[in-house]
Amino acid sequence: MALVTRGALGGLLATTGRAAEGEKLLRTAALALERIFGAGHRETVNARLNHADSLHRLDRHADAEALLRAVMAALADTADGEGLRVLAARRKLADICFEQGRDAEAEEELRQIVAVRSRDLGAGHPETLQDRQALAAVLLRQGHTALAARQLVALVDPLDAALGRNHRDALIARSNLAYAQSQLGAEAAAKRQLRRVVAVYEEDGLVPDKLLATVRDLLGRLG
Structure with a gap:
């Protein structure tokens, strides 16, 4: 062969x-x-x-x-x-x-990746958007909630447009934005994002998974 x-x-x-x-x-x-x-x-x-x-x-x-x-x-x-x-x-x-859980190392790698992709492909290229989403997730897990929220606000709609609203990265970005907003006291905004994620699963026939369970749990806790 x-x-x-x-x-x-x-x-x-x-x-x-x-x-x-x-x-x-x-x-x-x-x-x-x-x-x-x-x-x-x-x-x-x-x-x-x-x-x-x-x-x-x-x-x-x-x-x-x-x-x-x-x-x-x-x-x-x-x-x-x-x-x-x-x-x-x-x-x-x-x-x-x-x-x-080596978040500082992941952040350093992702920052360099985003810098190169933004320079070579543009900030709105699908691959750049996916890397920016991953970077925002690392920042959020490290407790940089406000910074992550600002980045995710700028990412969720472009990700939907570039990848489709039911793409995994688009769903993760919107879920992470909701979590960040809930931590910052913007509960109404968080619930709107969470309901949009649930709607995508239901309307697009996605198989329920751990992400959806997490979204529903947070939505339930927010009331």
Whole structure:
């Protein structure tokens, strides 16, 4: 099987509930591609990013982080030093830091990502908006409630327009805005945002999940 095809199959397995099989294929493909093309080659980097995803899904966070940092180091002195693959690695690293409660590290990565994407793509580009949403979530969890609320107020409608109102990031942004508003004493505004989230789930036929349960719980507490 061709190495690139093997890597593609590994990526597919990793995202369809067969992460252990996908991880093995991706690891093999990435190592072989690195031997042939070098660590900074496009195909090698793509395979290593997919491999990091599979490790993340297997909760092997330390291994995923080490691999992402190796990708960033391999690309640091190349023409892709601030390119799409570096940004992809940084975003995956920020997600791992956030999941592990390393909020200051996640914030630092996201600030740098947002700065580059805003410069290269514009502040209103869908990918920039998603990164800005993630940054606002980190700020909110660190207790920077007013700052996070200001950022989220400016994000919720553009996210709906760019991604669709039922996109996960759009729903998270509106839910986080409601939480921030509730903490700042703006309960009426918070309830309006929460009701909009509930309406999206009901009207668009979304499967109830933990986010909806959290939204309903907060709405119930606000009365």
